Amino acid sequence: MPRVADHDQRRTQIARAFQRLLAAEGFAAVSFSRVAAEAGISVGLIQHYFPGKDALLRFAYDDAASRMGERVRVRVRNGEAARLPVAEVLLDSLAELLPLDAARDVEYRVRQGLQAQALHQPVLADVARRAGRDLLGYVTTVIESGVERGEVEPGVDAVLAARTILATVQGLADQLALSGADAFPAREVLRRVVATVFTGRHGARER
Template sequence: MPRIVDHHQRRALIARAFQRLLAAEGLGGVSFSRVAAEAGVSIGLIQHYFAGRDALLRFAYEDAVGRMSERVRARVRNGEAAGAPTAEVLLDSLAELLPLDEERMIEYRVRQGLQIEASHETGLAQVARRSGAELLGYVTAMVDNGVERGEVAAGVDAPLASRMILATVQGVADQAAMSGPDAFPVGDVLRPVVGLVFTSPPPR
């Protein structure tokens, strides 16, 4: 009986080897031979799944932002199922954008490194725009939900408020990446900013 090959699993194996190398050494230190050694596969297998460097970069970028987004959605589902205030659900889920452990640090470095490449590579730019739009849409929906629940004042510009929150998250992520996640309490930085938007406790 022929062995069934999980092609998506193989692509993910290769992409995550690439991500680890990029996070450790920067994009300039990554080659197909290095990725093959890190993943424990042949260069030919990488070339079978990825037509070239750009295809691997794009898949690795999509994989990183996709895993991050799925963890955000899981935190939202769990928070809403527990009946937590919208502001608390938002704060909890925003932690997935921060480099607070090894997995999230790798994803942060991948996103940062490939966002730079996206400035002159169309495929990566499409991934960056789509990911940014999804994040903005997610936070905007949370702000709109806060308005409906009485946690956010009526008339608040939800997209503008969401951009303020996300800009702060990016700044906190940059500081945490440079100085280490234990260098300062990230929650103490994010909570007041979210509190500028979510000004009222939810009704009991």
């Protein structure tokens, strides 16, 4: 009997091929035959694991989000080990959402592909909303930690501040995707926005 790990590896192989094509050509241009050719497998095998493009997009999004989440967790662990200010840890974490290299550019395009389809597909909309809630919850928690550490003034609306920061991240990501990672100092822009919230004794240091 095939092991569960084998099935997971095959799904991931298909999802990564789908991600590469989606990033390069957009959702409408991607077909199962194209994904099969990219992954080096048969169309029938893809259909065995995914009944349609929406199911594949959902899995591909979760895969991209999982990789992104792991990088964020690494940033948090490293920041805590180095005893960095909370603002600096948040800045490093949020930078993982920006398409500043090839891997993050693919993840950004997968997220955008999901969100575009989510406008018409309730199942995908649920995935997008869940991802948004998780990210908002993370940033809100970090800001609340900043209050406890004296980096954020007491009384700051953590949820509103988190939404403001995330809106900036999304805008920066959109601009970078269209203009290129070197078009402008995105990290510096993000640092300044974070600094408007983290106004206490520490802030996001320039690097």
